[in-house]
Amino acid sequence: MIPQPTAQQALPDETFxxxxxxxxxxxxxxxxxxxxxxxxxxxxxxxxxLPVQEGAGTIxxxxxxxDSLGAEGYExxxxxxxxxxxxxxxxxLFRGVTTLRQLLPAKADADSAQDGPxxxxxxxxxxxxxxxxxxxxLDVSRHFFTVDQVKRVIDLISLYKVNRLHLxxxxxxxxxxxxxxxxxxxxxxxxxxxxxxDGGSYSKAEYAELVQYAADRYITVxxxxxxxxxTNAALASYPELNKGDQAPxxxxxxxxxxxxxxxxxxxxxxxxxxxFREVAEQTPGELLHLGGDEAHSxxxxxxxxxxxxxxxxxxxxxxxxxxWHEIADGPLPAxxxxxxxxxxxxxxxxxxxxAVEQGATLVLSPANRAYLDMKYDANTELGLDWAxxxxxEQSYNWNPAxxxxxxxxxxxxxxxxxxxxxxxxxxxxxxxxxxxRLPGIAELGWSAESALDWSAYRERLAEQGPRWxxxxxxxxxxxxxxxxxELRTRSSSQAVVSSxxxxxxxxxxxxxxxxxxxxxxx
Ligand code: ACM
Numbered sequence: 001m002i003p004q005p006t007a008q009q010a011l012p013d014e015t016f017x018x019x020x021x022x023x024x025x026x027x028x029x030x031x032x033x034x035x036x037x038x039x040x041x042x043x044x045x046x047x048x049x050l051p052v053q054e055g056a057g058t059i060x061x062x063x064x065x066x067d068s069l070g071a072e073g074y075e076x077x078x079x080x081x082x083x084x085x086x087x088x089x090x091x092x093l094f095r096g097v098t099t100l101r102q103l104l105p106a107k108a109d110a111d112s113a114q115d116g117p118x119x120x121x122x123x124x125x126x127x128x129x130x131x132x133x134x135x136x137x138l139d140v141s142r143h144f145f146t147v148d149q150v151k152r153v154i155d156l157i158s159l160y161k162v163n164r165l166h167l168x169x170x171x172x173x174x175x176x177x178x179x180x181x182x183x184x185x186x187x188x189x190x191x192x193x194x195x196x197x198d199g200g201s202y203s204k205a206e207y208a209e210l211v212q213y214a215a216d217r218y219i220t221v222x223x224x225x226x227x228x229x230x231t232n233a234a235l236a237s238y239p240e241l242n243k244g245d246q247a248p249x250x251x252x253x254x255x256x257x258x259x260x261x262x263x264x265x266x267x268x269x270x271x272x273x274x275x276f277r278e279v280a281e282q283t284p285g286e287l288l289h290l291g292g293d294e295a296h297s298x299x300x301x302x303x304x305x306x307x308x309x310x311x312x313x314x315x316x317x318x319x320x321x322x323x324w325h326e327i328a329d330g331p332l333p334a335x336x337x338x339x340x341x342x343x344x345x346x347x348x349x350x351x352x353x354x355a356v357e358q359g360a361t362l363v364l365s366p367a368n369r370a371y372l373d374m375k376y377d378a379n380t381e382l383g384l385d386w387a388x389x390x391x392x393e394q395s396y397n398w399n400p401a402x403x404x405x406x407x408x409x410x411x412x413x414x415x416x417x418x419x420x421x422x423x424x425x426x427x428x429x430x431x432x433x434x435x436x437r438l439p440g441i442a443e444l445g446w447s448a449e450s451a452l453d454w455s456a457y458r459e460r461l462a463e464q465g466p467r468w469x470x471x472x473x474x475x476x477x478x479x480x481x482x483x484x485x486e487l488r489t490r491s492s493s494q495a496v497v498s499s500x501x502x503x504x505x506x507x508x509x510x511x512x513x514x515x516x517x518x519x520x521x522x
Contacts, residue, residue: 001102002439002460003161003446005127014079014122018058018104020048025057027064030090033216035061038097047113059083059100061093072163073128078103078120094218095161099125102159106466131400133337133363133414134445135164135222136372136438138430139421141171141233142254143193144200149427151213156431156473158217160442165214166222166289166416169279172232172251172259174199177207177223177282181274182238188250189237194422196252207282215284222322223279226291227272228298228306232259240267254422257296263306273313280317287337288314293324304330311336322363328355336360337413340404343368343387352404356411362404365416369398370441372419372433376476382423383433392461392478396440397454417441428474435468435475436461458482 001008024035032052039050065075065086074087074096085096103123107114136157138150145153154165169177175189178201190201202210211221231241232251239247243262251259261268280288290310295303307330311321320335321327328338328351338355340362342348352362364370367387374390375383388394395417401409417438424430439461444452458481465487468475477483 001099002457002464003443004448004451004457004460005099005125006448006451007126009124011079011122011124016078016080016083016120016122018042018046018048018116018118020046022048022050022059023057024050024052024059024061025055026052026061027055028062028090028093031061031063031093034090034094034097037216038101041101042108044112045108045110045114046116046118057082060085061097062086063089063093065092070128072132072161073126074099076100076123076125076127078124079122083120091218095127098159098161099127102467106470109467109470129161129446130448131412131414131445133164133416134162134442135166135363135414135416136162136434136441137166137168137224137365137416137418139168139171139419140176141168141174141193141226142421143425144174144176144190145421145427145430146200147202147206147210149430150210152427153430153434154210154214154217154219156434156471157438157442158219159467160439161446162438162442163219164222164285164414164416165219166224166418167210168224168226168418168420170225170233171230172256173254174201175233175237176201177279178202178204179275179278180204181278182271184237185234185275187237189233192250192252193425194252194254195425197425204282211282211284220285220287221283222285222287222289223283224289224291224322225272225275225279226293227310228261228263228268228292228303229257229259229295230291230293231261234271235259235261238271240265241271257294260295260298261306263298263302269309269313272310273316276313276319277317280314280319283319286320287322288317288319289322289339290314290327291324292327293341295326300329308333325351325355328352328358328360332358332360334359337363339363339365339416341365341367341371341418349404353406356407361411361413362407363413363416364400364403365418366398366403369395370415370417372417372437373421373424376478380476382429384420384422390437392436392440392458392480393454395437396444396452396457398444399449399452400444401449415441415445431474432476435473436464436478436481439464 026035035052065088067088069088071089072095074092076085087093103120175185179185186201193199236250239245307327311333314321322337325340338360340352373383375385462482465483
């Protein structure tokens, strides 16, 4: 099981077997969509009718648990007589059903009818998360991903109890969310992507669909509009946002750090006021991310003047500020969440400490541990290496509580694994870099510190392989893991090369982006 639950005990003489006349019962209408979706999946794989009904069932979902379980905690019991999941909220039931899916045989997730038996070894589980923020970031700017592609990512990360999806919606290479008051952002600024192919963007309706799809899986979308650097797509769309009123060309390569808003122009803040208002209107979550990273073309004094003004506009539109750790060099509004992406760099650590001294909290995305776009080893064809090669063990084997020295545990909101997409242009490539590393970051965010142990984790990770096979996930068969023999022999680096979607663009990226270019600009 991943993430490892807080407490689990075997019931040695008990086995639950899903009977063909099984029912799913619930006592809270807010759990109906959870039960319906779970039943629909099980109907597909088992062929059973699985009616969802009020009251007790063969599998019973109940929100009668105590509030001490918190929003996400749950208790689960599987024995010969049935399965019960008890939580305080529907969200807790969703996490419990996620666990139940992992207790069932992998073939329960199949998209076609399978033979039983559908057995679960008797067990009791009591579970709740260590951290409230367990995220993944997807960069939809360097390469654009359609609504259906992002839904696939949401489906897969929800299996590991991830509860935030940070969407990096703007960068030098493309602007990806409709803004009615500045339409050229998407019409022109979103028209291309890395390598020069056509890009894309989300209409308001499409973005709302994504936000809802994520919410139905208890994942909150955190939108990022990166400022004041990483802004070429916006600068290309509107000349007035530039220092000299001269719009640059669209940019489809992968250098960083060359673009900046004009910090001393009023129109910059009128623009951000409109953008943050429209994005905030589409954001049920509390956080709006204003970027703030790698503003190498913004003089530092101007950067320090800019961030509080941009942050004030986020707050004006009812959201809490989130930003990369560079923003902590200046004053931060109350409630700010600072995202740490340093490695062991003391300067980055000082900024994280400065954030906490101001009352901000931290989400940890150490680039040499949590960046999913780093290569696994020197032979990995996709990805970059400026923060190092990140094996599965390297990505798992760290402690969020002690990563940044001299920061109290209470200041850590959680963890996030970012996937930057300079070299990634389709879902199979996303999957290859995300799996098997993302489940480890999700476990660091969910499981108790005492449960974190690499040698036990790698055994549990091996058990996920057959599940990914059933789900058609193009995961990397990392040699560190004792995958079952048939999984080991299917080389997934071959899968990447032979993938029909290995376009000229991405092959170009994979060979020309040695990582040196990004290193030199960081
Ligand atoms: C970052 O990697 N520039 C946050």
